[in-house]
Amino acid sequence: MSVITVENISKQYIIDHQRGKGVNTLRDVVAENFRQWFGRGKQVESGLTREEFWALRDVSFAIEQGDRVGIVGHNGAGKSTLLKILSKIIEPTTGSVRIRGRVASLLEVGTGFHPELTGRENIYLNGSLLGMTRSEIRKHFDEIVAFAGVEKFLDTPVKRYSSGMYVRLGFAIAAHLDPEIMIVDEVLAVGDAEFQKKSLGKMRDVSTSGRTILFVSHNLTAVQALCNKTLFFEKGRLVEQGETNQVIQSYLSKVSKTRLVRQWDTPEEAPGNDLVRIRRVELIPEYPDNTTHIDVRTPMRVRFEFWNMMERANLNLSLHLNSLTGECIFNVGTQSLPYGKGLIAGECLIPGYFLNDGSYTISVMVVKDTVTPLFQLEEGITFDVEDYREGVAWYGKWPGYVRPQFRFEMEALEEVPAK
Amino acid sequence: MKTHEVVIQPGRAERHYWRDLWRNRELLFILSMRDISVRYKQTALGTAWSVIRPLTTMLIMVLVFSVIAKLPAEPGIPYPLMVLAGITVWTFFANAFTQVSNSVTLNANLVTKVYFPRLIMPLSAVAVSFLDFLVSLGLFILIAAWYRFVPDWHILFLPVFMLLALLAAFAFGLFFAVINVRFRDIGQLIPFLVQVGFYVCPIAYSSRIVSDKWFYKFYILNPLVGIIDGFRWALLGEKAFFNPQSILVSVLMVAVCLAASVYFFRKRENTFVDDI
Numbered sequence: 001m002s003v004i005t006v007e008n009i010s011k012q013y014i015i016d017h018q019r020g021k022g023v024n025t026l027r028d029v030v031a032e033n034f035r036q037w038f039g040r041g042k043q044v045e046s047g048l049t050r051e052e053f054w055a056l057r058d059v060s061f062a063i064e065q066g067d068r069v070g071i072v073g074h075n076g077a078g079k080s081t082l083l084k085i086l087s088k089i090i091e092p093t094t095g096s097v098r099i100r101g102r103v104a105s106l107l108e109v110g111t112g113f114h115p116e117l118t119g120r121e122n123i124y125l126n127g128s129l130l131g132m133t134r135s136e137i138r139k140h141f142d143e144i145v146a147f148a149g150v151e152k153f154l155d156t157p158v159k160r161y162s163s164g165m166y167v168r169l170g171f172a173i174a175a176h177l178d179p180e181i182m183i184v185d186e187v188l189a190v191g192d193a194e195f196q197k198k199s200l201g202k203m204r205d206v207s208t209s210g211r212t213i214l215f216v217s218h219n220l221t222a223v224q225a226l227c228n229k230t231l232f233f234e235k236g237r238l239v240e241q242g243e244t245n246q247v248i249q250s251y252l253s254k255v256s257k258t259r260l261v262r263q264w265d266t267p268e269e270a271p272g273n274d275l276v277r278i279r280r281v282e283l284i285p286e287y288p289d290n291t292t293h294i295d296v297r298t299p300m301r302v303r304f305e306f307w308n309m310m311e312r313a314n315l316n317l318s319l320h321l322n323s324l325t326g327e328c329i330f331n332v333g334t335q336s337l338p339y340g341k342g343l344i345a346g347e348c349l350i351p352g353y354f355l356n357d358g359s360y361t362i363s364v365m366v367v368k369d370t371v372t373p374l375f376q377l378e379e380g381i382t383f384d385v386e387d388y389r390e391g392v393a394w395y396g397k398w399p400g401y402v403r404p405q406f407r408f409e410m411e412a413l414e415e416v417p418a419k
Numbered sequence: 420m421k422t423h424e425v426v427i428q429p430g431r432a433e434r435h436y437w438r439d440l441w442r443n444r445e446l447l448f449i450l451s452m453r454d455i456s457v458r459y460k461q462t463a464l465g466t467a468w469s470v471i472r473p474l475t476t477m478l479i480m481v482l483v484f485s486v487i488a489k490l491p492a493e494p495g496i497p498y499p500l501m502v503l504a505g506i507t508v509w510t511f512f513a514n515a516f517t518q519v520s521n522s523v524t525l526n527a528n529l530v531t532k533v534y535f536p537r538l539i540m541p542l543s544a545v546a547v548s549f550l551d552f553l554v555s556l557g558l559f560i561l562i563a564a565w566y567r568f569v570p571d572w573h574i575l576f577l578p579v580f581m582l583l584a585l586l587a588a589f590a591f592g593l594f595f596a597v598i599n600v601r602f603r604d605i606g607q608l609i610p611f612l613v614q615v616g617f618y619v620c621p622i623a624y625s626s627r628i629v630s631d632k633w634f635y636k637f638y639i640l641n642p643l644v645g646i647i648d649g650f651r652w653a654l655l656g657e658k659a660f661f662n663p664q665s666i667l668v669s670v671l672m673v674a675v676c677l678a679a680s681v682y683f684f685r686k687r688e689n690t691f692v693d694d695i
Contacts, residue, residue: 013693084692088427088534091689097427111532114453116460125453128446129533157460 001100003181003212004063004086009095011056011081011236055081056092057236063214063229065180068207070227070244071216072251075378077233079216083107083185086214101180101212104130108185110170115159119150119169122158126173140176147202148172168195175202181212200225220248220325252324252359260285262380267307272375276315276366279305279343281380283362288352295388296403299352302381304364305345314338315374316367317346324359324382329401336370356403357387436685440536447539451546454518458547466554473510473555477503484623493625495658497566500559501651504659505622507555508650512584512643513613514548519592520609524599527695537688538681541593545585552581559654573653580650583669587642590677597680597687601694621647627660642676645669 056078063069071079084090086097087105112129113122123144127137137144145151148168150161158166174184184203203226207213217223223230223244230247232240234254240247263280264270270277284301285294294300304317316336321329334346360383365376387398459465477499484490485498492498522544523530523537530537563570599605620643621629629638638644645665652661 085427088425089531090692091429092427093429095428097425099425099427103425105533107532112529114457116457117453121453121456125449128449129529129535134445134449 002062003065003100005098007060007096009059009092012093013053015051054236059238066210068213068227070223070230073233078236103181104177104179105183106174109167119154144172144176171199183214185216218326275374277307278377283381295386297352300350302348314369318365319348320363322361353405355385357385359384447543450543454547469551469554490624504651504654507559509622511552512588515545515588516592518544520595523596530691571656573656577653583646587673590680593680593684600691625660639665642669642672
């Protein structure tokens, strides 16, 4: 029996492109209407253009009871929009969804947590927002507290919690929901490794008890570990669905296209916001001895240029190198230095004999005052590192993400003379 | 276990909306408790503020309008009592109105992340102002006792006027709450409306002094005139000026506005998440 039937769901957004404007005020709209009625040139003059954007387009699928369904795809593929429609938060533009059973959606950890309230009060607040009754919360209260490990801080306002405690408490509440269908978005992306393992385990327990799970994640390892079926979205369309391993294989083969340069010529079309816009990201391999592709020996430079639109700001760059499955291999940052308006470039050197063979993505982030992320270009660059070995007769897959050549020597301590 | 089926379609108003709302009454309670307990966190004086504020407003009022401007009190009623009765119900209305207007935008983080009947937000916003109102009503009774002013049977009508003030605040606030989602101008407009309302309504003065003016028939079109006069009449008795016609206007206008703004809210609530 299908517990979720989705038929031809589409979601359209109308985007107002208006330069340098965030929130629309009444004055803007009045002025705009005024201009349109009495002005000659309409849209060009006002700097306001409208664009239709389909976040989801004709998506249909069915989910059986007890399925654990992973949803994968790039940013902007429509995964979150789908989850929000299934959670009744947004309305589809066309199509219909039929859901049988109680749904709990977990689109964020600790939804509605109020910083001034204590952990205890927030458990009740968040629990009832997620659809638990007070008696259900009371019944699970001790388990939640124990799972999150916050016994000592129950009567402390959560604003004094460490971010780890905050996340643990949020997840613990959600994990003790007792719904028939659970919708989870990227929750595992937070928290320390140990807690991630714990929560993944908890999710597996939930799924073996016959409940249905929908799980969006960038972390393909987590999807593989948890889900038996997977949906792959691209630009608002469902491009493939089926057994997890099979779908993930084709997802990987689609995304693993080497893309070493991305460039935007004018700030208007460049990704970013009112503060910074990205001009160019480039990976420049320094091929040794006539090689023409990147292998484990190749040193690389990552060059990055962006427009700074702020008068004066302390900026630094932060670079994440991720595996294709979404795990971060390293994160490096530059010094924070004051800059005025204009074009700024940064360069990072990744030495040869560092990355193991595999596919990687690089995302770059501009940070203000070392703490405030202004903009992150995710998956700016995608590239493959080929294998290269010499002096080894073994050709199995070399394990690990890195392949450093650390000093590692042997010596004979004692020699037994041959007889 | 009973399975329940949900159908999601564009433009489909939730069929069981009111039942859903009733099911979520615990959430309503918890959100109200949140607003109440957060209210005076990290203040030294805490709940005392809900006494200090109406009291100082009354003192200033007495000083400005009675001592300096020499506005007449109702015959037989001490001026401070008359003002305090007006301030009590007005403050209740104004706070509830302001909080309802801001209720959806203040809970933007919830609107974008969970589903619940959106009407819960304005409903829970009323709680804080109602609590404040009870405190200042207690204050009024204390001060009335000090003036040896004992309310009579009129006080039986007090709940009626309280309810009317509440419904009026809810009806007007709800309308602005919807517009506020799209146009944050409302945030600027509300304090201004409240300020104007303070002088337009019979708070620092009695409606008696305008009752023989040519514009009186327009004056009572303001639904709050009837509510404030009625509230005073219920607390202070026959000596307070009260025109039953004005309350008729209030009841009619509040009923119409309430129906209209609930309809408007229901019509727009599914688009909140796109605009907020």
